Amino acid sequence: MKIHDVAVVGLGAMGAATLYQLARRGVDVVGIDRFAPPHDQGSSHGDTRITRQAVREGAAYVPLVANSHRIWREIEAELGVSLFEQCGVLIMTSSESPATSHHGMPNFTKNTIRLAQEYGIEHEVLGAPEIRSRFPQFAPVLDNAIGYFEPGGGYVRPEPCIDAQLTLAKRHGAETVTGKVVTELRPDGQNRVISFADGEVAAKKVIVCAGMWSAELLGNPFNQLLRVCRQKLFWFKLAKPSIFLERSPTFILSHGPTDKDLCYGFPPIPGEGSMKVADEQFTVAIDPADLSREIAPEEVEEMFRTQVAGKIDGVTPELVKASVCTYTVTPDFGFIIDRHPGMENVTVVSACSGHGFKHSAAIGEAMAEQHVEGQSRVDLSPFSLKRFGY
Ligand SMILES: Cc1cc2nc3c(=O)[nH]c(=O)nc-3n(C[C@H](O)[C@H](O)[C@H](O)COP(=O)(O)OP(=O)(O)OC[C@H]3O[C@@H](n4cnc5c(N)ncnc54)[C@H](O)[C@@H]3O)c2cc1C
Structure with missing residues (x-):
């Protein structure tokens, strides 16, 4: 052999x-x-994955993402394909409890800002009025909202x-x-x-x-060490073609007091008329052999009610498509x-x-x-x- x-x-x-x-x-x-x-x-x-240079999950990740951005660009040039959309990333906390976690990391927005400052990553820190005027799809933000905008981030396909x-x-x-x-x-x-x-x-x-x-x-x-956690992705129909949504950055939004009050999403892919939004869960682990790939109507209704309604304007409850995916999670994330x-x-x-x-x-x-x-x-x-x- x-x-x-x-x-x-x-x-x-x-x-x-x-x-x-x-x-x-x-x-x-x-x-x-x-x-x-x-x-x-x-x-x-x-279809899409968020990418951002200020990786709050830890400084050890900062050189990795920078190298990945370089490699995607090299491959795009070599093959003539489109892999990395640099539409910016907006991370927001619009909650009375700004300590909300993402990927098990507390104070996600504030600590992202700290890391960007430390590593000299281009970014802007936004208050509620600036978020409302520049990204009106998130108009329902609270007055104490804080935002981190990184123009070099976006999504990869x-x-x-x-x-x-x-x-x-x-x-x-x-x-x-x-x-x-x-x-x-x-x-x-x-x-x-x-x-x-x-x-x-x-x-x-x-x-x-x-x-x-x-x-x-x-x-x-x-x-x-490893736990497999089922995750769900939803594409909701846009109310009408919206210039704000189509120019949206990718985003991560903490909007309430618990770690469940967090969603993330992507600008609509041109011509598709829908917006992909998701949440995440780390509490229920499954055996991969038992993974349910169906999304029940109750899961769609719950997602829209808890993560979209009153938080993101211009998106309807009409589901265009949905998908199941998995996180494979270590004890420290x-x-x-x-x-x-x-x-x-x-x-x-x-x-x-x-x-x-x-x-x-x-x-x-x-x-x-x-x-x-x-x-x-x-x-x-x-x-x-x-x-x-x-
Ligand atoms: C819903 C969701 C949203 C996410 N969002 C983001 C994000 O915004 N940004 C980000 O950076 N990351 C994100 N991630 C995480 C990221 O997508 C994953 O970390 C990454 O894709 C995992 O890649 P992988 O190669 O480890 O696993 P996979 O891509 O699943 O690859 C594993 C491969 O191994 C093969 N395989 C397994 N067992 C065997 C076997 N015994 N024999 C032969 N083949 C085998 C499988 O067929 C599969 O092709 C997200 C993940 C999910 C699920």
């Missing part, structure tokens, strides 16, 4: 980026996926990003195997054999980017990028706790640097398993 240098298991956001970056450095790499990416069965679908990186990876010689569920990573001397139902491949090293299925493939300690403590030659890149897409291109680059040069330019130690005692 041919022994590849590297096998990448899972070709979603992290895996596609890793495959591409390894292949363009001349590494003999094979990628395997249980579906045919880009697909809508994992965590990387739904997850499916085209994955597609583009897989296209380039193949151009650089990567092999891909799709529609195969990897069931085992068996040691074989110095190598690993990656098994699926009707075949296997072998590699000197395996990088697992299996998203919500990571724990089932990797076992301990990942089955102790951070990433895990590290060697598997119990499987030699296996590295894990995943569990991105619901905020990984904006960093994915750079994570792929860092993994390739680690493999080819022995270490990455971005410090990945904050994402190691050591912080959980492994």
Whole structure:
């Protein structure tokens, strides 16, 4: 059997980026996926993902997102595709309780401002009158609202990003195997054999980017650390073509006293006449095999009532489409990028706790640097398993 240098298991956001970056450095790499990416069965679908440079989730993420922005632009130039829409990002707290958390991070707006100041990231701090006049779709903001506007942020398109990186990876010689569920990573001397139902491949090293299925493939300690949380995405019809909504930045809005009082959304994609809005939940964890992909009418009604009505003007309760997605969450809401403590030659890149897409291109680059040069330019130690005692 041919022994590849590297096998990448899972070709979603992290895996596609890793495959591409390894292949363009001349590494003999094979990628395997249980579906045919880009697909809508994992965590990387739904048209848009927010990106912002002032990453309140931690300073360790700041260089990753900057590198990702550079890489999206490089790929756009090479392939002539559109991946990164720099429409700005507006983060607002319009609540009597400004300490609302996002991704488990309290005081999200204020701490984002602090981080932007510290890192010299271009931004504006807005009060309620400025939010009302510049972004009237959020007119119902309270007088004590505070806003952070970052013109360099916006959104990326997850499916085209994955597609583009897989296209380039193949151009650089990567092999891909799709529609195969990897069931085992068996040691074989110095190598690993990656098994699926009707075949296997072998590699000197395996990088697992299996998203919500990571724990089932990797076992301990990942089955102790990772929780898979079902999330819902909604596209509501616009009341009428609205210049304000079509010029909207991406946004994150805390509007009440609890962590549930938070939604985020995107400018309408031109010509679609709808706005994507979502909330998030970290309390109910599921087994990926039991994931319900249906959205009940009560869930649509609840979403509009609690997160849109009276908060965002110009959006109707009429649902255009909806989708289910998952966050794979660690105990501290951070990433895990590290060697598997119990499987030699296996590295894990995943569990991105619901905020990984904006960093994915750079994570792929860092993994390739680690493999080819022995270490990455971005410090990945904050994402190691050591912080959980492994
Ligand atoms: C609703 C929602 C909103 C989000 N919003 C944002 C946002 O605004 N900004 C942001 O930065 N991030 C956001 N995220 C997070 C981001 O999308 C994820 O962190 C990222 O997409 C995860 O990528 P991944 O590669 O880890 O997982 P995935 O993309 O799910 O990839 C995992 C891949 O592994 C394959 N696989 C799994 N097991 C096996 C196996 N045994 N054999 C073969 N193949 C296997 C799967 O088929 C899949 O293709 C959001 C996530 C969700 C769900």
